[in-house]
Amino acid sequence: MIDLFFKVRDKERRIVDKDLFETVEEVFDKATVQAVLKLMRRGVVHSLKGVVSSGKESRVYWGKGRGGQDLALKIYLTSSAEFRKGMMKYILGDHRFDKGVPKTTRKLIILWAKKEFKNLTELHKAGVSVPKPIDQYENVLVMEFIGREGVRAPLLKESDLTTEEYATIFQQVIEDVRKAYTKAGIVHGDLSEYNVMVWNNKHYIIDVSQAVPTTHPNAADLLQRDLKNIVRFFESVGVSTPPQNKILEYVTGKTNKLEY
Numbered sequence: 131m132i133d134l135f136f137k138v139r140d141k142e143r144r145i146v147d148k149d150l151f152e153t154v155e156e157v158f159d160k161a162t163v164q165a166v167l168k169l170m171r172r173g174v175v176h177s178l179k180g181v182v183s184s185g186k187e188s189r190v191y192w193g194k195g196r197g198g199q200d201l202a203l204k205i206y207l208t209s210s211a212e213f214r215k216g217m218m219k220y221i222l223g224d225h226r227f228d229k230g231v232p233k234t235t236r237k238l239i240i241l242w243a244k245k246e247f248k249n250l251t252e253l254h255k256a257g258v259s260v261p262k263p264i265d266q267y268e269n270v271l272v273m274e275f276i277g278r279e280g281v282r283a284p285l286l287k288e289s290d291l292t293t294e295e296y297a298t299i300f301q302q303v304i305e306d307v308r309k310a311y312t313k314a315g316i317v318h319g320d321l322s323e324y325n326v327m328v329w330n331n332k333h334y335i336i337d338v339s340q341a342v343p344t345t346h347p348n349a350a351d352l353l354q355r356d357l358k359n360i361v362r363f364f365e366s367v368g369v370s371t372p373p374q375n376k377i378l379e380y381v382t383g384k385t386n387k388l389e390y
């Protein structure tokens with residue numbers, strides 16, 4: 131893994147490994163480097179260690195905190211016209227974020243990172259199992275690292291568990307969808323086996339930038355889609371699940387018991 135780190139001294143940055151910095155600089159624009167440095171000055175981030183995942187619009191890095199704890203930094207880097215259209219669907223109708231939607235790409239990306247941090251914070255407060263939110267500055271979101279020593283935990287999709295273990299995780303994910311809806315007032319909107327990680331037999335729901343308040347015009351459809359994805363996955367690994375309308379009543383708080 132790359133072991134790159136910046137040192138901040140007297141407001142000046144010294145790049146410890148020049149070659150590695152150049153590799154990273156290709157993906158980081160100046161403003162992003164500045165944002166990471168800001169988080170270092172705040173004492174949130176000590177070093178950036180390597181790439182965990184590089185998606186189309188964002189990258190996730192493994193980093194270290196001042197106290198040596200592992201961090202995950204999700205950095206939004208670019209935005210295609212298509213991504214922009216996608217983001218707008220979740221921003222418009224979200225009363226927390228739809229006042230004065232920014233015109234520039236960078237500002238839109240920053241809003242998107244803010245939205246993810248806000249969702250993560252609200253979900254965490256409601257007791258949903260998500261990586262602990264740590265900080266956000268501009269297009270950089272810092273959270274608890276799920277995994278160990280820079281090796282991320284497997285996604286639910288990649289996990290290899292017994293049917294019983296899957297059944298337990300299914301129940302816990304449903305409990306979390308219920309907490310998200312009834313306590314945080316949030317619908318994830320992109321829930322699937324690709325956005326749940328499994329570590330030490332515990333699940334973590336990730337990737338919450340697109341999550342919307344239950345008042346969003348598409349919240350009901352998004353919730354149905356989330357449940358459909360979850361049911362489909364767990365059925366495929368041999369878990370028998372209740373009918374979706376029963377799950378819907380349960381997660382929205384209309385009933386207090388989920389019958390199997």
Ligand SMILES: Nc1ncnc2c1ncn2[C@@H]1O[C@H](COP(=O)(O)OP(=O)(O)O)[C@@H](O)[C@H]1O
Binds near residue numbers: 190204273277283324
């Ligand atoms: N807190 C975290 N700890 C460890 N790995 C993470 C964490 N958050 C995300 N990842 C890894 O990064 C990948 C991409 O993150 P995600 O938030 O799903 O963004 P996207 O799917 O939009 O690229 C995940 O599939 C996972 O492998």
Ligand SMILES: [Mg+2]
Binds near residue numbers: 324325337
């Ligand atoms: Mg994802």
